[in-house]
Amino acid sequence: MRHFLSIAGLSREHLVEILDTAESFAGAGDRAAGKVPLLRGKTVVNLFFEASTRTRSTFELAAKRLSADVLNLDMDTAAVQKGESLIDTLRNMRAMDVDMFIVRHGDSGAAQFIARNVGAGVAVVNAGDGGHAHPTQAMLDMFTIRRCRKDFEGLRVAIVGDIRHSRVARSQIAALNLLGTRDIRLTGPQTLMPAGVEQLGARVFSRMEDGLAGADVVIILRLQRERMRGGFLPSEGEYYRRYGLTSARLALADPAAIVMHPGPINRGVEISSLVADGARSVILRQVAFGIAVRMAVMSLTVSAQISGRAK
Amino acid sequence: MRHFLSIAGLSREHLVEILDTAESFAGAGDRAAGKVPLLRGKTVVNLFFEASTRTRSTFELAAKRLSADVLNLDMDTAAVQKGESLIDTLRNMRAMDVDMFIVRHGDSGAAQFIARNVGAGVAVVNAGDGGHAHPTQAMLDMFTIRRCRKDFEGLRVAIVGDIRHSRVARSQIAALNLLGTRDIRLTGPQTLMPAGVEQLGARVFSRMEDGLAGADVVIILRLQRERMRGGFLPSEGEYYRRYGLTSARLALADPAAIVMHPGPINRGVEISSLVADGARSVILRQVAFGIAVRMAVMSLTVSAQISGRAK
Amino acid sequence: MRHFLSIAGLSREHLVEILDTAESFAGAGDRAAGKVPLLRGKTVVNLFFEASTRTRSTFELAAKRLSADVLNLDMDTAAVQKGESLIDTLRNMRAMDVDMFIVRHGDSGAAQFIARNVGAGVAVVNAGDGGHAHPTQAMLDMFTIRRCRKDFEGLRVAIVGDIRHSRVARSQIAALNLLGTRDIRLTGPQTLMPAGVEQLGARVFSRMEDGLAGADVVIILRLQRERMRGGFLPSEGEYYRRYGLTSARLALADPAAIVMHPGPINRGVEISSLVADGARSVILRQVAFGIAVRMAVMSLTVSAQISGRAK
Incomplete structure (x- = not known):
């Protein structure tokens, strides 16, 4: 190496x-x-x-x-x-x-x-x-998961947001696959899913709630605001309504689930402040x-x- | 601390x-x-x-x-x-x-x-x-005074210039008061004196000459040129005529007085080159x-x- | 010193x-x-x-x-x-x-x-x-020459390009003279030769080929593109045709000649890529x-x- x-x-x-x-x-x-x-x-x-x-x-x-x-x-x-x-x-x-x-x-x-x-x-x-x-970001995410959850096999990981433009997501999926995680779910707006996403070794859920169900790890991606201008998204408010991680949505995941984000976070866009600062957030430990x-x-x-x- | x-x-x-x-x-x-x-x-x-x-x-x-x-x-x-x-x-x-x-x-x-x-x-x-x-600036000023004059009690300190906008002056007055200096004089244009200046623990002199009389320490503040645009001051020349520290004015202070300035200095605006570079200037020792x-x-x-x- | x-x-x-x-x-x-x-x-x-x-x-x-x-x-x-x-x-x-x-x-x-x-x-x-x-540049050039050729006396050194505006050339000529090199040749467009160049302790050759003949060291100067705008030069292409160091021209120098350049190089303007990357180039060793x-x-x-x- x-x-x-x-x-x-x-x-x-x-x-x-x-x-x-x-x-x-x-x-x-x-x-x-x-x-x-x-x-x-x-x-x-x-x-x-x-x-x-x-x-x-x-x-x-x-x-x-x-x-x-x-x-x-x-x-x-x-x-x-x-x-x-x-x-x-x-x-x-x-x-x-x-x-x-x-x-x-x-x-x-x-x-x-x-x-x-x-x-x-x-x-x-x-x-x-x-x-x-962005492979060092993916590796620090793997490190955080290993510290918090020990085993990669049997883990259910949900990645939420702009998968299409995310170098972070691409590296995370590759690392999780290598480490033996078989249940990787991707969720986000249709327009922000990459072409041929199925070949990445992950399943796609258009409803965020379905993706979150029973997840052990919830990874929220940063929403690049410049995507708005590209017409990929109607508005931040609309995005938050459908894909923002709120306490209610997090309740669908495993009770011991951890919440991750590569930062910097957009509060009230992809994640609520309650969740970002809550007991299950490991965002600052990632840093x-x-x-x-x-x-x-x-x-x-x-x-x-x-x-x-x-x- | x-x-x-x-x-x-x-x-x-x-x-x-x-x-x-x-x-x-x-x-x-x-x-x-x-x-x-x-x-x-x-x-x-x-x-x-x-x-x-x-x-x-x-x-x-x-x-x-x-x-x-x-x-x-x-x-x-x-x-x-x-x-x-x-x-x-x-x-x-x-x-x-x-x-x-x-x-x-x-x-x-x-x-x-x-x-x-x-x-x-x-x-x-x-x-x-x-x-x-700007408390580290005030502390280096106190250090300079102590090195040059030993005792803070009984000291007569004149601070000259734009007291109103000076974070340095505010911190200096507080430090001098704590260290036991009772004779603190502020001098400068009326427009550059803060409201309620008397409560700071210092006396105000509108004529610079009165403020300097017998002073042991003369602290010249930097004139922020942007104040001119604010209408606080008529001109640099007028300021120098009334509040610039010249050799003649310095002669009114104690013969062993030291001259201080937080820098960078405006030569010919708040201080003459003769004084800034003279034997009683401790400006570079402050640095x-x-x-x-x-x-x-x-x-x-x-x-x-x-x-x-x-x- | x-x-x-x-x-x-x-x-x-x-x-x-x-x-x-x-x-x-x-x-x-x-x-x-x-x-x-x-x-x-x-x-x-x-x-x-x-x-x-x-x-x-x-x-x-x-x-x-x-x-x-x-x-x-x-x-x-x-x-x-x-x-x-x-x-x-x-x-x-x-x-x-x-x-x-x-x-x-x-x-x-x-x-x-x-x-x-x-x-x-x-x-x-x-x-x-x-x-x-630019005396440290000249000294690293001397160091490179000494490493590659040992002795400064008896050395034939050709400096090519914009001598007039080059602080590097001025320092090189001074250093070579001090170290005993007697055969220093300057070549480049007439408009880029300084006035009184003869007093520098070097000979001027308007044809690059004459300057290169038998040289042990060929120093190519960087062509500052901003000179074009000053009217000193007709075009980059024209410059390359007359003063660019190509393999053909380098063949006129001593078979063991080294090629130097202070960098960054303009490929195809003052030097061909073949020469810059070739066996006789010591440009990266200079760095x-x-x-x-x-x-x-x-x-x-x-x-x-x-x-x-x-x-």
């Missing part, structure tokens, strides 16, 4: 190794276990072609807790402007002896492209590429675990690069 | 503890005593809703000298834009196991609001909130001491959070 | 000391030798009045590999905006006990001006000032060596400041 680009292509063993490694960084409670020297002397570059303060911050914190040096490159204002090609930028950065790129890009496949072209010795971690994948999971991915890929280089 | 939000509410003992702690960071001369490991493994977040390179830099330097990791969040471009509420942003950041927020905000009371909502275990330091308070004082505030609040958490 | 402002004014011994020191940071291959504690506890400030992600990154990486703390100040949005003079900004930064300024500025002489005014104890390194100098050379310049100037202060 020299790069971490998408869940697709990984084995169940890969995912379990990431989760187990993250466990060692997550501490006893929800707080991190403090600073470790695993990446001392290494340089991690945040290569963000798309602004995302939240995601950049979690990677920056994870890298610093591993004792790495961090270089933030806002690619809007960088050498790209001077007419340099992306490949030349990568080669230059690599020549500077950096050890890892954290890549966020608006185009699907960008992280793969970079990994193919960056050359040996530099790990690439996908921090979200277009509508394609906490996100640091540990990113530390795991970063240390595993760097290790793989080093042992690969040694050969 | 789990947070550091304003001088109001603190005791004389609190202020003296900060000054004594800063003394340990300030070194023998004016240079800092080097790096200390007090905040190693801690994460300090600069949460700036209002740009201020100078203030951010001093906090960043202070944090790094305490061996903390620093995360700079420019809140104009952060999650706020995605429609997330401030409280949700805070909860998320807290979930990432950060240890301190340095808050700069254009609204009075913003730091208090954040401290109330951030939850246990995270210290909040006010780096300036609207017209309300140097500012690092030590901020190191003191940061280490004391983090300590208080840790001992609070242990209970 | 308390500052590093330009090649002019330095002795051959200075340059050799920098190259030898860089050698200790460059490792056996082209990769850096890892982190060293030489600047632990020191603060390096990137004072960039002109955006340059690439140059800022190399200095930031070099500083961090020396274990320094780095403060990035984008001077467009800094105190300058508040009407503070540059000298006041410098004095303030110096009062904060910073140890080094890396200065990038659009005006020739800016780094010198800052070095003259910054006061004792703070080193200034020129990271490019207008059309004047790698740039970190080691900047580490050398930073550690030497800080050492000189410390021993100067001790006297």
